[in-house]
Amino acid sequence: MGEPCPATPAPGVTAAIPPKDVCIPAGFTGLTLDYFDDYSWKAFVAMVWPSLYGSRGIPDDQRTYVGSGARVFETFKPLWEIFHRDGSPPASPDFEQYEAPLHNACQARAGYGDMVLGSDSGIHDIGQAGDGGLLGPLVAQNGTYVRYLNSYNEIAFRHLESNKWYLRKALPVIPVPRPLTPPVEFPNGAIVIKSAWIETEGLTEAQKKRIYIRMAIVKDPGTGKCRRTPVGLPGIHVVQKTPSRPQWIWSSFEQVDLVPPAEPGGPGKFLLNEGSGVPMPSANPRYLIPLAKPPVAPFNVERSPNVPIHPQTMETNAKYRKLLAGSVWENYQLVVTQWPLAPGDQSVPVKASQAGDIFQTFPGDGATSAYSNLALETFHQARPAQGCMNCHNRARLTADFMWSVQMHAYPEQIGLPPIGPSPGQGAGQAPKKK
Ligand code: HEC
Numbered sequence: 348m349g350e351p352c353p354a355t356p357a358p359g360v361t362a363a364i365p366p367k368d369v370c371i372p373a374g375f376t377g378l379t380l381d382y383f384d385d386y387s388w389k390a391f392v393a394m395v396w397p398s399l400y401g402s403r404g405i406p407d408d409q410r411t412y413v414g415s416g417a418r419v420f421e422t423f424k425p426l427w428e429i430f431h432r433d434g435s436p437p438a439s440p441d442f443e444q445y446e447a448p449l450h451n452a453c454q455a456r457a458g459y460g461d462m463v464l465g466s467d468s469g470i471h472d473i474g475q476a477g478d479g480g481l482l483g484p485l486v487a488q489n490g491t492y493v494r495y496l497n498s499y500n501e502i503a504f505r506h507l508e509s510n511k512w513y514l515r516k517a518l519p520v521i522p523v524p525r526p527l528t529p530p531v532e533f534p535n536g537a538i539v540i541k542s543a544w545i546e547t548e549g550l551t552e553a554q555k556k557r558i559y560i561r562m563a564i565v566k567d568p569g570t571g572k573c574r575r576t577p578v579g580l581p582g583i584h585v586v587q588k589t590p591s592r593p594q595w596i597w598s599s600f601e602q603v604d605l606v607p608p609a610e611p612g613g614p615g616k617f618l619l620n621e622g623s624g625v626p627m628p629s630a631n632p633r634y635l636i637p638l639a640k641p642p643v644a645p646f647n648v649e650r651s652p653n654v655p656i657h658p659q660t661m662e663t664n665a666k667y668r669k670l671l672a673g674s675v676w677e678n679y680q681l682v683v684t685q686w687p688l689a690p691g692d693q694s695v696p697v698k699a700s701q702a703g704d705i706f707q708t709f710p711g712d713g714a715t716s717a718y719s720n721l722a723l724e725t726f727h728q729a730r731p732a733q734g735c736m737n738c739h740n741r742a743r744l745t746a747d748f749m750w751s752v753q754m755h756a757y758p759e760q761i762g763l764p765p766i767g768p769s770p771g772q773g774a775g776q777a778p779k780k781k
Contacts, residue, residue: 356385363406365393387598417460423498434757453573465566480762483631489549490642503537527700553614569640582722619648631773657716
C-alpha cells in the first residue's frame with residue numbers, strides 16, 4: 348500500500364506518469380466526483396505531456412506539459428497499426444516499431460510522432476460512434492469533417508497482440524450461460540484513447556492560438572488524396588483499466604471554444620457553432636452515406652441545458668486550468684468522468700463481475716450533468732442511457748468494453764447507419780432516390 352489518499356484531492360500538474368488509479372480515502376461513502384475528476388485531470392496531463400523524443404508512450408520527464416513536440420498519447424498505436432486490413436499480425440510485438448506504410452489508408456511512411464487520419468472507405472474515420480457502429484458526421488464551422496482516431500498504449504497493445512485479438516476467430520466465444528466477467532480482459536494500466544481532430548484552415552488566429560495544433564497526414568474525403576496539413580484537437584477521451592475499477596475509468600475533455608457561451612478572453616467565434624442563436628438540430632442533418640464532399644454546410648452544436656457540465660467538475664476545471672495557465676492546455680475542460688458505482692466504502696475495488704450499465708454508473712439514470720462529448724458524441728445528449736459506459740457496456744463481454752476490438756478484429760464488423768430518419772440520430776444514410 349502506498350500513501351493514504353488525501354481527504355480532499357490535491358490538484359497538481361507536475362507528474363508525467365498517469366495515476367495508476369483513483370485515490371479515495373478509506374471509509375469514504377459519499378459522492379466521489381471530486382476524486383474521479385482529479386484523477387481524470389492527472390490522466391489528461393500525463394497524456395498531453397511531451398513524449399521522449401524517438402520513443403513511444405514514454406513521457407519526457409526532463410520537460411513539462413508546456414514543452415513542444417509529439418505528446419505521449421500521440422505516440423500510442425493507432426488502429427491501423429494493430430488491425431491490418433488483411434488480418435495479418437502486427438509486424439512486431441515491439442511497441443516502439445512503426446508498421447509499414449501499406450497498412451494505412453494513405454500508404455504513408457509513419458515514424459516517431461506521425462499521425463495519419465483517414466480510412467480505406469473514406470468514412471470510417473469520420474462517422475460518429477453509435478452502438479457498435481457508425482453514425483452521421485460532425486461538420487466544423489470551417490466546412491470540414493471532424494476526424495476520429497483510436498489508439499492503444501503499450502500495455503493494452505501487448506495484451507491485444509499476444510492474444511491475437513486483431514483476429515475475430517481469436518476472440519473468445521461467449522459461453523451460455525453468459526459468464527459474469529468478460530473472457531477478454533485487459534490488464535490494469537491499459538489506456539485507450541479516442542481523439543477528435545479538426546483541420547485548422549479558415550480558423551482565425553485567435554481561435555488557433557487556443558487549440559492544440561499539430562501536423563497530420565489527412566486523407567481528403569472528397570478526392571481520396573492525402574496531404575500534410577495542420578489539425579487541432581477539439582476533444583479527447585482517455586480510458587484506463589485500474590485495479591479498483593475493472594470497468595475502466597472514463598474521462599472526456601473538450602477544448603473550451605466549441606460552442607456558446609463565449610469564455611472571457613475567448614476568440615469571439617466557435618468551432619462548432621456560428622454564434623447566430625440558431626438552435627442545434629434535434630437529429631444530425633448530414634449523411635455518412637453518401638458522404639458529401641467538403642466544404643459542407645455546417646450546423647450549430649449546443650450543449651443541452653438539461654445536462655451541463657457538473658458544477659463540481661467546473662470547480663475542478665477552474666483549479667486545473669489555472670495551474671495550466673500559459674500553455675494551450677488551459678483551454679481544455681473535463682466534461683465528464685464516468686465510473687462504476689457500488690454502494691458502501693468507495694475506496695473498495697468494484698467487482699469485475701459488475702456491469703457498466705446506466706444503473707451502476709455515475710451520472711446514471713436521471714442524470715442532470717453531462718455524459719457526452721460535443722466533439723465526439725454530439726447527438727447523444729438527450730438520454731442518460733446514451734452515456735459512455737452504457738454504450739460501451741454492450742461490448743463488455745465480447746471485448747472488455749472496447750468497441751474498436753469488437754468492430755475492427757478481422758474480418759471487420761461495423762454497423763453502418765440506418766437509412767432514413769431515426770429519432771435523435773438523424774438518418775446517417777440517405778434514402779435511395781426513386
Ligand atoms: C453510442 C455509443 C457510444 C457512446 C455513447 C460512447 N462511445 Fe466510445 N466508442 C463507441 C464506438 C462504436 C467506438 C469505436 C469506433 C471505431 O473503432 O471505429 C468507440 C470508441 C471509443 C474509444 C476507443 C476504444 C474503443 O472502445 O474502441 C474510447 C476510449 C471511447 N470510445 C471512450 C468513450 C467515452 C469516454 C465516452 C463518453 C464521453 C464514449 N466513448 C461514448 C461508441 C460509443
